[in-house]
Structures are given as C-alpha cells and as structure tokens.
Amino acid sequence: MSFDLNAISTALNEPNRTASGVDFSGRSLKLDNEKDAQPIVNAINACPDLQYLTLTGNTLGVEAAQAIAKALTQHPELKTARFSDMFTGRMKTEIPPALSALGDGMIEAGARLSTLDLSDNAFGPVGVEGLAKLLQSDVCSQLQELRLNNNGLGITGGRLLAKALSAKPRCLRVFVAGRNRLENEGAKALAGVFKSMGSLEEISMPQNGIYHVGVAALADALRRNPRLARLNLNDNTVGPRGAAALAAALPRLKNLKSINFGDCLLKSSGARALAQGLKDNSVLLESVDLSHNEIGREACMELVDALTAPPGSARRLARVVLAGNSLGGAANKTTMKSKLGASAELSDGEGSEDEYVSGSDDDDEESDLENSEDSATEDAQHFETSVDAETTLEETDIVREVETDVGKFLREPTLDNLAKLGPNAADVIDVHLQATRDPDSRTQALVEALCCVSGLSAESAAAADSACRLFHTLVARARQQWPLANALLRALQLIKSENKDYKVRWRISSCYLVLANQIDEPYFPSALRDTLKFFISSKMATLPVDVRAVVEKHPNLYT
Structure with a gap:
C-alpha cells in the first residue's frame, strides 16, 4: 500500500477534510490476544489520518485491547471512538482493564475525542472504574457526545460516572444513558454534572427506574441548559409531580423540539401540567411522545390544544403520539386528528372511552406507587419465604458441613482446626465441598476455603x-472464569459483595502473600491475572495499611 504524502499534508491542513479512519464494525471477531488483534492493529498503523475507530460488534480480551491501545499511541488525531457492543462473552472483570488499556493508549497519544460510544457493554459500576481515568483526562476535555446506553451502571455506576465527569469542566452536547437502572440517586448525581455544564442539547435516559424525586433534580439541571433540544425520559415513573417539575423548567427551554415521556405514568394531572407549561411558554415542539400514560380524554384534548395553539403548528409538528391513553369517542378523535394533522398517532388505551377519568385521577400525587418510591433501591429484592416443618435436603447439608472437621475449620479458620484435617488438608477440603455443594456455589465455596x-x-x-x-484446584475446577474472578475480588475486598451477610473470616494481608506467590505461575489464567492486577493497582490508595504493605513489597501484584 502506498500513500500520496502531498495529498495527506494538504488534507491535514484542511479543517473540513473528509473523515477517515478504521471500521471493523459487525464482524463478530473474537479477539483474545495480540495475534487475534493484528488485523486491526495493521489497519490502524496503515491509516495516516485516524479520525475514527469503530470496533462495534466484536469481542475484545485484555491482551487484544492492549495491542490495539499500543497502536493508538501513534494517533493524536483520533476524534471518534465507537466501542459499543465490544465485550460479548467476556468476564465482567475483564472489561475494566481492557477499557483502561484503550484509554491509556489514547492518553499517551494526546488525542482529543469528540465522540465516545460505549453502549451495549454490560460492564456495570466496575466498568466505570476502568473508564474513570480516561473521562478525567484531557482526552475527553473536548468531548461532545457520550453514549453509555445499556451498560448496567446502577446507582453506584451513576455516582462514579458523575464523579469522573465533574473532575474537570465538560461541555457535552449529547448524553445518552438509557437502560441503566440509575434510579433517583444516580439521576440526582448526574443532574449535578448537567447543571455545571450548561451545554447539553440532547439528554436520553429512558428505562432507568427514576421517580419524581430524580426527575425534579434533572428538571432543575435542565434550566441551566437552555440549548436543550431533545429530552427522552421514556419508561421512567415521572408521575404528576415529575411532570410539574419539568413544566416549571420550560420557560428556560425555548429550543426544546422533541420530548419522549411515553410510559411515564403522567396521569391526567401530569398531562395538564405539561399542557399548561407548553401553552404559557410558547414552546414550539416538533415531536412529542406521551403514549401509554393513563391520561384521560379531557387532558388529552388540553395537550392537543396546547401543541396546536401557536401559529404554524400544522407545518411544524412532525409526530405527536397519544396512543394508549383514553381519547374519548369518535368525535374527540376526529377533532384531535384535524388539529394535529398527519403528525397524529392516536389509539385508545385498554377499556372504555372514559378510562382514566375517575375522580381520583387528579389526586395521583398521593398514589401508593409514588409514596413508596423511596423504598426502591438499586439492589432491592423481595422474597416471600415460608418455613416447612420438615428439614430440607439443603438444610441438612449445611448442618452436616458444620458438624464435620472441614465445616468447623471453615467456620473457625484457626491453625488447630486446620491441623485436624491432616497432612492433605487441601484435598480433604476439596472432596468435602464437591460432596456437599451444588455446582453453582462450589467456586464461591472453594474461594472462601482458599482464603x-x-x-x-x-x-x-x-x-x-x-x-x-488449593489455588491449583480452584483454577482447575472453575467452570467459568467470571464467577471465579468475581469471588476472588470479593474475598480480597477489591469489590463489595452484593450479599449483606457476606463475612470475611480470614486475614486478608496473608491472602495477598499467597496470591503474590501464585499469580505468575503458568497455570494461572492470563485474563484472571490481568483482572486482579488491574483492581489491585486501581485500589492501591484505599487498601488497608497492612494489605498495602504486602502489595508494595510484591510489585508483581500490580505491574
């Protein structure tokens, strides 16, 4: 392959030059190591003006990501990184070091991204830790679009993301974070960041379990973003109170063109609040989705009147969706259709034309759902349990375990109790756990026994x-690497356990000593090694003093 150096030089000096880059999207490549990544590396090295890199629809391991990152160090001109759907089939704990490696490559290059898309990667809160350094760096100082749709962030991830974004002033235009279960607390954390930006033109946060408290925080932040044109809160429980808060922000949102509040349980009172806000502030919307909100026919008509009151509405309105609400009889629908024109998408909700127009309709603020919203938490799970008079097999196994020497040792891990297991303690423990544990819990049990x-x-x-x-046995018996990595990270206190009853019964500093002796052994999986090293290095500053002292004496644990 040859390049015209004069043409390249000319293109680089033209601000409106045609974008060039590398696109490997949708190839379903499984890239585990440096050799697998070589085609992408070669393409990057052969591109003199790498303005974009698209890896969507492939799956990267840590070693492959490191190889690609090395190639990126030579490309400060990179502007767009499309890394969505890039870790299918990977361990959750593989993703942070892979993301961190890619980020380090861009940081070393001195790139200045304008677009970063990491959607459809289920990396959760730990993935944000892998991203934090990149988001806080100068690489993202000029970032305009951040897309984090369907990443499983949860409340913790939302808070970590907000912290990373608030480290330095940011001027995002587009923020997308749908399907992340951010809930009220995550929404409030991000609202604080939005308030300081003032530059947002699009916010898309559908399906996040946000109730009116979080919506109110977002509405307050919207006031500081007067250029906002598109707002999508679909499938959150905005409710009447949230709708009122959003309506109150409308005087500052004269550029708002599109709203999607479908499936937000607005009810008639919430719809009326929005209608009044739109009418009072002459907001000239072009696309409106208020479908499936349990809005009564009179409130629907008020919305239509508010949307069509300004002159030129027939030409301006491109789409108005009121489907799934109670629109009334044929005469009502005809009137709405005539006012909305071709933009109307009308169909009734389930039931009669009078549905949602009961006397309680305007008292939705006191609904049981909204009154109980604050009890909903990120990891809330509700179980109904009953105690049977007969002891179950599982309960029998637990009792038997405690009564054995192995069970006693695991409950009270002392030298005396270990000595009772004899000279082949590792084998005795392994045999016991294989006999008394179901396959899904053996890895966790073996990790705890190891510790x-x-x-x-x-x-x-x-x-x-x-x-x-035991370390040898553990690695050999682990059916999948992800549960093993997750269990080790919990046991070493590098991530929090989701089980509130989880108890550490072992001296953690000594566990790190054993790990230091084993982590570089040939049998140790490379992906597990990289994951553990990444978390240890990133958590170094917060490790307990005794643990940190051990780690600092063993650089192979973090370098």
Missing part, C-alpha cells in the same frame, strides 16, 4: 503449602 487457609499462611508453612495446592 481461610491462606489467611494462616504467614504463621504456618503447612498452611502456605495447602493454600498453593
């Missing part, structure tokens, strides 16, 4: 030897 033994390794050579043997 119980490892915690004694500094006091006993026999314990250290048993711990090493």
Whole structure:
C-alpha cells in the first residue's frame, strides 16, 4: 500500500477534510490476544489520518485491547471512538482493564475525542472504574457526545460516572444513558454534572427506574441548559409531580423540539401540567411522545390544544403520539386528528372511552406507587419465604458441613482446626465441598476455603503449602472464569459483595502473600491475572495499611 504524502499534508491542513479512519464494525471477531488483534492493529498503523475507530460488534480480551491501545499511541488525531457492543462473552472483570488499556493508549497519544460510544457493554459500576481515568483526562476535555446506553451502571455506576465527569469542566452536547437502572440517586448525581455544564442539547435516559424525586433534580439541571433540544425520559415513573417539575423548567427551554415521556405514568394531572407549561411558554415542539400514560380524554384534548395553539403548528409538528391513553369517542378523535394533522398517532388505551377519568385521577400525587418510591433501591429484592416443618435436603447439608472437621475449620479458620484435617488438608477440603455443594456455589465455596487457609499462611508453612495446592484446584475446577474472578475480588475486598451477610473470616494481608506467590505461575489464567492486577493497582490508595504493605513489597501484584 502506498500513500500520496502531498495529498495527506494538504488534507491535514484542511479543517473540513473528509473523515477517515478504521471500521471493523459487525464482524463478530473474537479477539483474545495480540495475534487475534493484528488485523486491526495493521489497519490502524496503515491509516495516516485516524479520525475514527469503530470496533462495534466484536469481542475484545485484555491482551487484544492492549495491542490495539499500543497502536493508538501513534494517533493524536483520533476524534471518534465507537466501542459499543465490544465485550460479548467476556468476564465482567475483564472489561475494566481492557477499557483502561484503550484509554491509556489514547492518553499517551494526546488525542482529543469528540465522540465516545460505549453502549451495549454490560460492564456495570466496575466498568466505570476502568473508564474513570480516561473521562478525567484531557482526552475527553473536548468531548461532545457520550453514549453509555445499556451498560448496567446502577446507582453506584451513576455516582462514579458523575464523579469522573465533574473532575474537570465538560461541555457535552449529547448524553445518552438509557437502560441503566440509575434510579433517583444516580439521576440526582448526574443532574449535578448537567447543571455545571450548561451545554447539553440532547439528554436520553429512558428505562432507568427514576421517580419524581430524580426527575425534579434533572428538571432543575435542565434550566441551566437552555440549548436543550431533545429530552427522552421514556419508561421512567415521572408521575404528576415529575411532570410539574419539568413544566416549571420550560420557560428556560425555548429550543426544546422533541420530548419522549411515553410510559411515564403522567396521569391526567401530569398531562395538564405539561399542557399548561407548553401553552404559557410558547414552546414550539416538533415531536412529542406521551403514549401509554393513563391520561384521560379531557387532558388529552388540553395537550392537543396546547401543541396546536401557536401559529404554524400544522407545518411544524412532525409526530405527536397519544396512543394508549383514553381519547374519548369518535368525535374527540376526529377533532384531535384535524388539529394535529398527519403528525397524529392516536389509539385508545385498554377499556372504555372514559378510562382514566375517575375522580381520583387528579389526586395521583398521593398514589401508593409514588409514596413508596423511596423504598426502591438499586439492589432491592423481595422474597416471600415460608418455613416447612420438615428439614430440607439443603438444610441438612449445611448442618452436616458444620458438624464435620472441614465445616468447623471453615467456620473457625484457626491453625488447630486446620491441623485436624491432616497432612492433605487441601484435598480433604476439596472432596468435602464437591460432596456437599451444588455446582453453582462450589467456586464461591472453594474461594472462601482458599482464603481461610491462606489467611494462616504467614504463621504456618503447612498452611502456605495447602493454600498453593488449593489455588491449583480452584483454577482447575472453575467452570467459568467470571464467577471465579468475581469471588476472588470479593474475598480480597477489591469489590463489595452484593450479599449483606457476606463475612470475611480470614486475614486478608496473608491472602495477598499467597496470591503474590501464585499469580505468575503458568497455570494461572492470563485474563484472571490481568483482572486482579488491574483492581489491585486501581485500589492501591484505599487498601488497608497492612494489605498495602504486602502489595508494595510484591510489585508483581500490580505491574
């Protein structure tokens, strides 16, 4: 391949030059290592003006990401990184170091991104930790579009994201974060960031479990973003109170062209609040989705009147969706259709034409759903349990475990209890857990057993030897790498356990000693090694003093 250097030089000096870059989207490539990534690396190296890199629809392991990152260090001109749907089939804990590597490559290059798309990667809060350095760096100082749709962020991820974005002033135009279960707390954290930006033109946060408290915080932030043109809060519980808060922000949103509040349980009172706000402030919307909101026929008509009151509405309105609400009889629908013209998308909700027009319709603020909203948390789970008079098989297994020498050791991991297991303690523990644990819980049980033994390794050579043997057994028996990595990260206190009853019964600093002796062994999976090193290095500053002292003496744990 040859390049015309004069043409390249001319193009680089033209601000409106045609965008060029590398696009490997949709190829379903499984890139585990440097060799797998070589075609992408070669393409990057061969591109003299890498303005965009698209890797959507492939799956990257840590080593492959590191190879691509190395190639990126030579391209400061990179503006657009499309990294959506890029980790299918990967362990959740593989993703942060892979993202961190790609970010480090762009940081080393001195790139200045304008667009970053990481949608459809289920990396959760830990993934944001892998992104934090990049988001806080100068690479994102000129970022205009950030797309994080369907990443499983949760409340914690929303807070971490807000913290990363607020580290330095940002001027985003587009923020997309749908299907992330941000809930009220995540929404409030991000609202604080939006308020400081003042530059947003599009906000899309559908399906996030946000109630009126979070919506009110967002509405307050919208006031500081007068250029906002598109707002999508579809399938959140905005409710009447949230609608009132949004209506109150309308005087500052004269550029608003599109709203999507479908499936937001606005009710008639919420619809009326919006209608009044639109009418009072002459907001000239072009696209409106208020479908499936349990809005009564009179309130629907008020919305139509508000949307069509300004002159030129027939030419301006492109789409008005009121489907799934009560629109009344044929005469009502005809009137609405005549006012809305071709933009109207009308169909009734379930039931009669009078549905949603009951006397309680205007008292939605006191509905049970909204009154109980604050009890909803990110990880809330509700179970109904009953106690059977007969002891179940599982309960019998638990009792039997505690009564055995292994069960006693796991409950009270002391040197005396370990000694009772004999010279082949590792094998005894393994056999016991294989016999009394179901397959899905064995990995977790083996990790906890390993830590119980490892915690004694500094006091006993026999314990250290048993711990090493258990590590071999653990890796060999793990059916999937993700549960193993997750269990180890919890046991080493590098991530929080989702189980509130999770108890650490072992000396963590000694566990790190054993890990330092095993992490570079040939049997140790490379992806697991990279994941553990990434989390240890990123958490170094917050590790307990005794643990940090051990880690600092063993650089192989974090470099």
